Amino acid sequence: MYSGMLIVLLPLALGYGIPCRSQSLVHFINVAVARMVYLILFLMGISLAFVDNLSTHLGTIFTLCGVFLACITVCNLAGLWLLDLRRGRVEGERGAPVISKWALLLDSVKLCLVILGGLALGQFLDPEWFAVDTLSEWALMLLLLLIGIQLRNSGMKLRQILLNRWGLAIALMVVVSSWLGGLAGAWLLDLPLTQGLAFASGNGWYSLSGILIGDRLGPVMGSAAFLNDLARELIAILIIPALMRRHPSCAIGYGGATSMDFTLPVLQRSGGVAIVPVAIVSGFVLSLAGPVLILSFLSFTTG
Known part of the structure; x- marks a missing residue:
């Protein structure tokens, strides 16, 4: 039970x-982390490719991804919208240049192509x-070691984290x-609730969620988890500019873990x-x- 947690x-x-x-x-280290993500994918x-009768599993992969993505998205945006209502309207700074969404979307397409290359x-x-x-x-253990070094040297101190109540909220x-979205998705798909909670806990970190879930539940489930979190990142890129002015918590929170790296430029410019x-x-x-x-x-x- 604990060996998998220890490895990570x-x-x-x-x-x-x-x-x-x-x-x-x-x-x-930053460059190495980016390269390791490609290797793991x-x-x-x-x-x-090693899954027997892969073509028969594609429908399962996309069904799992679609149901969990829809349930988690609805619950995330509803909860973050309530958080914005409680905080009141908060205006961000305006006037920053608009980032190219196409460049960011291209990066995500490259990730999918890497998986297809491995499949081939x-x-x-x-x-x-x-x-x-x-x-x-x-490869996962090496990636996590490098990510740990990144987090230590990100400049974030414990005091800064604890004092930023909005970020913590x-x-x-x-x-x-x-979690609510994961439970709903598991109920709709007739899966164990703990699997739904695991799917919901990736928070947009597609490389991590895909490999961890794939290691325990097989590559079909791992691929579904990867696509779920990757799609979440793509949606975040598209909706952040529209949400930022009136619903900043929704804009920041929907990107999940990527708000400190991949979607951060979009958030800053919006x-x-x-x-x-x-x-x-x-x-x-x-x-x-x-x-x-x-x-x-x-x-x-x-x-």
Whole structure:
């Protein structure tokens, strides 16, 4: 029950304990994390190729993704909208240049192409000698070690996090509303509730949720989790500019863990620099909570 959590949390904790004062080394780690994400997704594609009768599972993958995405999106936006009502209207700074959504969308398309590339290569590999599961596990541990170093050197101090009540409130609302959406999705799909909660705990961190869920529940479920969180990121890019003016909590929170990195430029340009600390705190908390919550729910599912 606890071995899977140890494999994930130990490298993350070790990485978080490593201070890094060299800016060039920090830059190298950032680049390495980006490359590791591509590697893990490529291996996920190979794992998917090893599934027997894959074509018969595609409908399952897209059904799982569609149902969970719809349920979690509705619950997230409803909960964050209520949070905005409680806070009152908050205007962000205006006048910043509009970021190119197409460039960001292209990055997401590249991720899908990487999986398809792994899927194509996997057709020519023999699962008997190509230990894709072992490679994926080691790649994940290295990725988490590097992410732990990133988080330690992100400039976020515990005092800054605890004092930013708006960022903490957004993160808490995202977690709770996502759980409600995950429970609804599991009920509609007749899945164990713990699986629905695990799906809902990815918070947009597609590479992590896909590989963790795939490792425990198989590549079909892992691919569905990946697509669910990737689609959430794509939707966030599209709706942030429209939501920021009247519903800033919705704009910041819907991107989940990506609000501290991938969607942060969109948030900054839509809401101004005053939004950045809130987005970073929210994304930081969700990034730390993601692997703990996913593995906790999966441990109850798999026993």
